Amino acid sequence: MIRLVNIGKTYPAGAGVRALISVNLHIREGQYVGILGPSGSGKSTLLNLLGLLDVPTSGELRFEGRDVATLSDQELSRLRGRAIGFVFQSFHLVSHLSVSENVELPLFYQGVPHRERRERARAQLACVNLAHRLHHLPRQLSGGECQRTAIARALVTEPKLVLADEPTGNLDSKTGTEILALFDALHAQGKTLAVITHDLSVASRIPRIVRIADGILSEGAA
Amino acid sequence: MNAAWAMELARDGIRNLRRHKLRSTLTLLGVVFGVGAVVTMLAIGEGAQRTVLREIEGLGLNNIILDSVQPPEAARDTSSSSSNRRGMSLFSYGLTERDTARIEALIPTASVAVGHLVKQKVFQGSTRLDARVLGVRPDYFSLFRTEVIAGHQLSDIADINGQPVAVLTEPAAVALGGVGAVMGRTIRIGWDYFEVIGVIRMPSRLAAAGVFIPFRTAQRLFGTTSVKRESGSLEFTRTEVGQIVIRMPDALFIEDASKAIAHLIRETHETSDVSTMVPLDLLQSKQRTQRVLNMVLIAIAAISLLVGGIGIMNIMLAVVTERIPEIGVRRAIGASQRDIMWQFLAETVVLSSVGGLIGVLLGAAMVPVASQFTGWPGVFTPGAVIVALVVSWLVGVVFGLAPAVQAARLKPVECLRYE
Structure with missing residues (x-):
């Protein structure tokens, strides 16, 4: 699904901080991978690269066999929209759009007609038990509801890969557990997941763990 | 980009503008006054021109009119x-x-x-x-x-x-x-x-x-x-x-004929006791002054539009900064640079087009007032309305382009990290 070969990332490009050093990682379709590391270890940088939001300074990144360095902004954006779903620690919902509209947004950029967008968003929100919150604004929701909205938004395009950056970081433990249960269900459905966390209790539920420290990646159990 | 998509962009633009009503209204005013000025100036300019032209044409463009005047x-x-x-x-x-x-x-x-x-x-x-x-x-x-x-x-x-x-x-x-x-x-x-x-x-x-x-x-x-x-x-x-009124069979010969007559009068009259009026000359010189006047009027109107445009640009630059995290999210879920550019451009174009429409109405309301002051009738031509609307639309595109491009060029990662 996604393969990183000798990936290096330096901020700012040239002679700055080396966030990633010679990273090799292969995530296969259907895998559920946890990326574990303390803050500042380079795990967010890694997630940004996996999510095609950033480009590596060196090395080769292949997504579904294609070298992403050769893709244009337009192609990268389409790929992000179609194949990848993001879940952020701070939810990143668009504050002035309703729950339903937030979920519809990725479909808008795929050119899906309005009516179909609405139907798909409703169906997806029903899956995360938010059918009763369609017209609420994000500020009217609890943290767990926000994160479920964000998950619905990530899933509405039926992506192959779901990337989550500390998805339970801003939630209480009970809500966090609910979200993780949702991820387990997605894994069971055959989705590929990569979840960043520094929380060992989260990592303990994830089948494959990679550790990252000072920009260096190593495979290892939780 | 198809029509439905453009409509959605425009609708989103309107919605974003409505979220900040006061700010949008103030920005709008710049365009409203600019377009209002353009419409009024064009109407008054046209009215003045028609009045003068009608008067001169009434003298007969084929005529050369000589009058005896007391020296x-x-x-x-x-x-x-x-x-x-x-x-x-x-x-x-x-x-x-x-x-x-x-x-x-x-x-x-x-x-x-x-x-x-x-x-x-x-x-x-x-x-x-x-x-x-x-x-x-x-x-x-x-x-x-x-x-x-x-x-x-x-x-x-x-x-x-x-x-x-x-x-x-x-x-x-x-x-x-x-x-x-x-x-x-x-x-x-x-x-x-x-x-x-x-x-x-x-x-x-x-x-x-x-x-x-x-x-x-x-x-x-x-x-x-x-x-x-x-x-x-x-x-x-x-x-x-x-x-003596000399009517030429064709306006083509007016220039030569008036020269010949002027020469003849100069040769045979010792004092300047004849005045010559050539309506066609009058018309041409009036048209020249009218063109200059129109250009001055348009320049003044253009300056006010420029000010309105700068107002739009200023606000949009602030809006882009304000919405950096949102831009990051949109980029992450599949928006390309072009999508982001269109989104912001739609907003400015909506703003300036609405400003243009209101400006045309304001101009229409101002024309009678202006003609009262200038003594020229205001002639409201469809062409002037179209010019005003197209210009206001262009103002949106021209002054919205820089902020929109700036928004599009932001790096998604940096947007998401922006607090």
Whole structure:
């Protein structure tokens, strides 16, 4: 699904901080991978690269066999929209759009007609038990509801890969557990997941763990 | 990008603008006033132009009009005046019958009409009318745009019989108490009485206040010489022909003909006692000044639009900064640089187009006020409205482009990290 070969990332490009050093990682379709590391270890940088939001300074990144360095902004954006779903620690919902509209947004950029967008968003929100919150604004929701909205938004395009950056970081433990249960269900459905966390209790539920420290990646159990 | 997508972008734009009503309204005002100014200026400019052009066209663009004018005093003493010891003097000036004959010989294809100038005072009752009296043949009026607004025109019969009848121009009639008040009444020219049989409207350059009487009547009653009595002296002035109107068969020949006539007049007249009016020249010079005036007006309007555009740009730059995290999210879920650019551009175009529409309405409302002040009618042309709308739309595109491009070029990762 996604393969990183000798990936290096330096901020700012040239002679700055080396966030990633010679990273090799292969995530296969259907895998559920946890990326574990303390803050500042380079795990967010890694997630940004996996999510095609950033480009590596060196090395080769292949997504579904294609070298992403050769893709244009337009192609990268389409790929992000179609194949990848993001879940952020701070939810990143668009504050002035309703729950339903937030979920519809990725479909808008795929050119899906309005009516179909609405139907798909409703169906997806029903899956995360938010059918009763369609017209609420994000500020009217609890943290767990926000994160479920964000998950619905990530899933509405039926992506192959779901990337989550500390998805339970801003939630209480009970809500966090609910979200993780949702991820387990997605894994069971055959989705590929990569979840960043520094929380060992989260990592303990994830089948494959990679550790990252000072920009260096190593495979290892939780 | 298809129409449905554009509609959605526009709808989103409207929604974003409505979230900050005060800010959007203030930004809008810049465009509203700019477009309002453009619309008003165009309408007034057009109105002024039409008024002037109509007036000049009324003089006949195929015509060359020569008038006898009294030369200045200084020139008079040394020229064609002769005086004797008894304080009597004879003074001749202006066009002559020989001039008429020369012009007819010079330009055989032209039709030439002459007017007989009557240098007498005009009264109705005890009211003195400051008007020029011209004896003309009936066909004279067909040379210009004239309109009978009461009664009728001088007839052939009246001319042949030398009847004492007069036609007044509208300003002359108004000076004597109104069109209704003079019709059928008697006016006195010198010591002769005339019946007012009609009131006409004609280009004011020809005769702001004028009295027309049959040519033959003028010749018979007043001749070519008039007397002016001053303390102990008698001054006779003589003008053979008051006015010559040369109508060319085609406006193409006007320039050459007017040069030739001017040359002829210069050769045969010692003093500057003839004035020449070429409506076509007048028209061209008026059009030139009008073009300059229009350009000045448009420049002023453009500056106010520029200010409005800068206002839009300023706000949009702030909006982009404000929405950096949102841009990051949109990029993460599949928006390309182009999508982001269109999103912000849609917002500015909506803003400036709405401003344009309101500006057109404001302009429409301002036109009557402006014409009150300038004295020119406001002519509201569809072209001007379209220009104003297109320009306002362009302002949105031009001034929205920089912020939109800036938004599109932001790096998604940095946007998501932005607090």
